[in-house]
Amino acid sequence: xxxxxxxxxxxxxxYIETLERDLVALQKSPSDKELLENIFRAMHxxxxxxxxxxxxxxxxxxxxxxxxxxxxxxxxEKATPENLSFVMHSVVLIKTIVQALESEQHQEKxxxxxxxxAWRIIPAAVHDLEHRLNKKITLxxxxxxxxxxxxxxxxxxxILIHLVRNAADxxxxxxxxxxxxxxxxxxxxxxxxxxxxKGLSADAIKKEAxxxxxxxxxxFISMKDEDIYAYIFQPGFSTAQEINVFSGRGVGLDSVQxxxxxxxxxxxxxxxxxxxxxxxxxxxxxxxxxxxxPGMKATIP
Amino acid sequence: MKKACLIVDDSRVVRKVARRIxxxxxxxxxxxxxxxxxxxxxxxxxxxxxxxxxxxPVMSGAEFLEKLxxxxxxxxxxxxxxxxxxxxxxxxxAIKAGADEYIMKPFxxxxxxSKFRQIGLIx
Numbered sequence: 001x002x003x004x005x006x007x008x009x010x011x012x013x014x015y016i017e018t019l020e021r022d023l024v025a026l027q028k029s030p031s032d033k034e035l036l037e038n039i040f041r042a043m044h045x046x047x048x049x050x051x052x053x054x055x056x057x058x059x060x061x062x063x064x065x066x067x068x069x070x071x072x073x074x075x076x077e078k079a080t081p082e083n084l085s086f087v088m089h090s091v092v093l094i095k096t097i098v099q100a101l102e103s104e105q106h107q108e109k110x111x112x113x114x115x116x117x118a119w120r121i122i123p124a125a126v127h128d129l130e131h132r133l134n135k136k137i138t139l140x141x142x143x144x145x146x147x148x149x150x151x152x153x154x155x156x157x158x159i160l161i162h163l164v165r166n167a168a169d170x171x172x173x174x175x176x177x178x179x180x181x182x183x184x185x186x187x188x189x190x191x192x193x194x195x196x197x198k199g200l201s202a203d204a205i206k207k208e209a210x211x212x213x214x215x216x217x218x219x220f221i222s223m224k225d226e227d228i229y230a231y232i233f234q235p236g237f238s239t240a241q242e243i244n245v246f247s248g249r250g251v252g253l254d255s256v257q258x259x260x261x262x263x264x265x266x267x268x269x270x271x272x273x274x275x276x277x278x279x280x281x282x283x284x285x286x287x288x289x290x291x292x293x294p295g296m297k298a299t300i301p
Numbered sequence: 302m303k304k305a306c307l308i309v310d311d312s313r314v315v316r317k318v319a320r321r322i323x324x325x326x327x328x329x330x331x332x333x334x335x336x337x338x339x340x341x342x343x344x345x346x347x348x349x350x351x352x353x354x355x356x357x358p359v360m361s362g363a364e365f366l367e368k369l370x371x372x373x374x375x376x377x378x379x380x381x382x383x384x385x386x387x388x389x390x391x392x393x394x395a396i397k398a399g400a401d402e403y404i405m406k407p408f409x410x411x412x413x414x415s416k417f418r419q420i421g422l423i424x
Contacts, residue, residue, distance in 0.1 A: 011312060045311060048314070
């Protein structure tokens with residue numbers, strides 16, 4: 001749940017209470033200026049909050065009441081029972097919606113899980129890879145306690161399996177470390193998968209991209225390394241059958257990128273020659289519930 | 302040293318959003334929920350910029366601004382006054398009272414960043 005929305009719910013609940021109390025009092029003493037000012041301010045604050053919490057429908061409801069209250073305050077209207085009842089109805093509507101948002105928020109809280117659930121399977125996968133590839137691989141994880149929307153666990157799990165296998169296959173040489181780290185950055189979950197292997201070879205990637213007709217030699221003139229590295233996410237850049245022909249990478253990285261983009265996120269890769277490479281994935285936390293991320297199957301090596 | 306931004310608004314939602322944006326722009330943020338508390342904060346130390354709500358209990362934005370400008374060095378803080386469409390008519394009054402810029406609610410990071418740039422707070 002977005003922090004601003006949570007703050008909006010808390011603040012609105014407080015102002016709804018003020019509104020309910022003071023509207024009843026104003027019905028009894030319609031000329032009380034201070035009551036009217038309190039009511040106006042409460043409605044005004046709720047309206048402003050709706051704008052920030054991106055609730056345009058509710059903002060319009062609050063706006064209509066605010067307008068009436070302002071007209072009463074400025075003497076253009078009277079605090080008639082009709083006018084006050086209009087405002088009261090708006091308050092009931094606002095209250096209903098805020099309560100619905102609150103219960104949604106509550107449910108989302110229950111549906112939080114530690115991000116480490118997404119890599120529960122990884123130690124076994126790494127163990128298996130060590131045997132299969134005859135390499136010594138250490139796995140490090142950081143930030144596993146971070147609570148995230150449980151809808152994301154499946155997506156992150158699939159991404160991790162691809163990237164860890166990719167790091168084991170192509171990054172790590174005889175021995176090395178794969179590290180996974182998760183953190184929250186605003187409304188996004190940031191996941192890093194790094195290895196301390198040989199890094200990406202810009203030359204090999206250029207060569208491969210030309211062979212595969214993804215680029216011409218001249219495209220690379222004055223291209224920054226990071227843009228050259230991005231070719232590893234191109235569909236058809238490299239296939240499983242050819243993984244060992246060059247020092248680059250590319251097993252299914254296009255499918256990783258597609259899955260991440262479908263989830264509204266992004267992936268980038270950084271590399272230091274002979275010092276390894278790091279994939280950074282950013283995914284918005286509030287993936288619409290029930291949205292499956294197609295295009296990827298978890299393949300356990 | 303970090304520049305200081307005083308956020309004055311009776312809404313916690315608005316303060317939270319503004320704080321997040323100003324902090325991202327590298328500002329040290331102080332919050333005040335009304336004009337009175339904002340003025341007390343200014344008496345202790347003057348911020349470099351004030352994001353000021355107009356309609357507040359205890360002391361309104363206009364009263365605060367007037368008192369601020371009468372403090373010693375009170376013309377130092379840039380004041381961005383913050384309004385909704387309903388109070389847009391108060392714009393003239395606010396500029397006359399010494400506001401440097403105004404923004405409409407709901408604002409976002411782009412708006413604040415561009416206003417900060419216009420009044421020379423950031424490059």
